[in-house]
Amino acid sequence: MVKKIGADQFNEAKESEFALVDFSATWCGPCRMLAPVVEAVSEKLAGKVDVYNVDVDDAPELAGEYKVSSIPCLVLMKKGEFVDQSVGFRPEAQITAWIESNL
Amino acid sequence: MERFDIAIIGTGPAGLSAAVTAKIRNKKVLLLGSRDLSQKLGKAHEIQNYLGFPAVAGAELAAAFRRHIDQMGIQITEKRINAVYAMGDYFALQSGDEMLEASAVILATGVVQGKPLPGEEELLGKGVSYCATCDAPLYRGKTAAVIGYGPREESEAAFLSEVCREVLYFPAYKEETNLPQGVRVIRERVTGIAEADGKRLVKTDENGYTVDGVFVLREAVAPGQLVPGLATEGSHVQVDRKMAASIPGVFACGDIVGTPYQYIKAAGEGNIAALSAVAYLDEMKRNQG
Numbered sequence: 001m002v003k004k005i006g007a008d009q010f011n012e013a014k015e016s017e018f019a020l021v022d023f024s025a026t027w028c029g030p031c032r033m034l035a036p037v038v039e040a041v042s043e044k045l046a047g048k049v050d051v052y053n054v055d056v057d058d059a060p061e062l063a064g065e066y067k068v069s070s071i072p073c074l075v076l077m078k079k080g081e082f083v084d085q086s087v088g089f090r091p092e093a094q095i096t097a098w099i100e101s102n103l
Numbered sequence: 104m105e106r107f108d109i110a111i112i113g114t115g116p117a118g119l120s121a122a123v124t125a126k127i128r129n130k131k132v133l134l135l136g137s138r139d140l141s142q143k144l145g146k147a148h149e150i151q152n153y154l155g156f157p158a159v160a161g162a163e164l165a166a167a168f169r170r171h172i173d174q175m176g177i178q179i180t181e182k183r184i185n186a187v188y189a190m191g192d193y194f195a196l197q198s199g200d201e202m203l204e205a206s207a208v209i210l211a212t213g214v215v216q217g218k219p220l221p222g223e224e225e226l227l228g229k230g231v232s233y234c235a236t237c238d239a240p241l242y243r244g245k246t247a248a249v250i251g252y253g254p255r256e257e258s259e260a261a262f263l264s265e266v267c268r269e270v271l272y273f274p275a276y277k278e279e280t281n282l283p284q285g286v287r288v289i290r291e292r293v294t295g296i297a298e299a300d301g302k303r304l305v306k307t308d309e310n311g312y313t314v315d316g317v318f319v320l321r322e323a324v325a326p327g328q329l330v331p332g333l334a335t336e337g338s339h340v341q342v343d344r345k346m347a348a349s350i351p352g353v354f355a356c357g358d359i360v361g362t363p364y365q366y367i368k369a370a371g372e373g374n375i376a377a378l379s380a381v382a383y384l385d386e387m388k389r390n391q392g
Binding site for chain 1: 186188189190191195197225228229230232234236237238240241263316331332
């Protein structure tokens, strides 16, 4: 399951052992296409990674902090530490492989 | 939404040949491209090695292709596809605000001319973007540079100027620009993009311009950009002997998969790609039940 969070709940993602944060926006076409893919990834990797969604319009300061300059942008974090990022749409198999290689 | 069996992007010899074979195999085909077919083909002076047509003019061969598809009742849909998304068991093809759906996709768009600018690929997603409508709001109140490779990219610059504090427009073409007042047109040749103190530097043969974001907008889209996640080799799509690309359900044929850039080779590959797509669809059906 993907949990939608705002800037004031971002601590939850920071405290997670392993988190995937999907920075996106409602007006961005590729973000809308990626959303169901991220949902599917979260189901498949349930228990291994906590998946969050942040709307950059609601949290521009977070987008700035994580150097998000193109969306959709997937950010992997371990206990709040930045691990890696992936920009743009990617098929499910590639995102799953990318997350697993960073486990 | 109506879902096609096979979407074929491109109306040169590869795409048309794929459409003919897919149609013979009774598949529901969406053929996307120009009703004028391939510009490159139309302009070819004389082709000497297209079997059955000795010393044929490009325009004449194109007319024969058109008769062939007309006779078979194959329609061409004139839509420009901006992106193809692999959604799992189907593909979503984005054309402006519209989404089309197909179970398999054949790429036959020809080869993209022109190399990326120095620094462009390195900074992609880090201040360089190909999609103004996607990323404009990230530059609200900031400065952006737009490098436009054709007049039709001007609308994107105009859109950006509504959001950004300042927009610099670098036309990479000779035609007069038609832009709102807020856009500053700079007629200098862009030589590269670099990072400087957390900002982006657009280098031209005369000056350097520091901005927050750079949008590079080209008429032709590189294959890896058209289909996000697709494995490419330079400007070509990686395919196997069956014309299958790295994402299951995506096939490619013609100049887009590499040299030699020959019409009859493109047509032959279109045939293979269509038959492989048909086999893929059959297998998908079997797996479903």
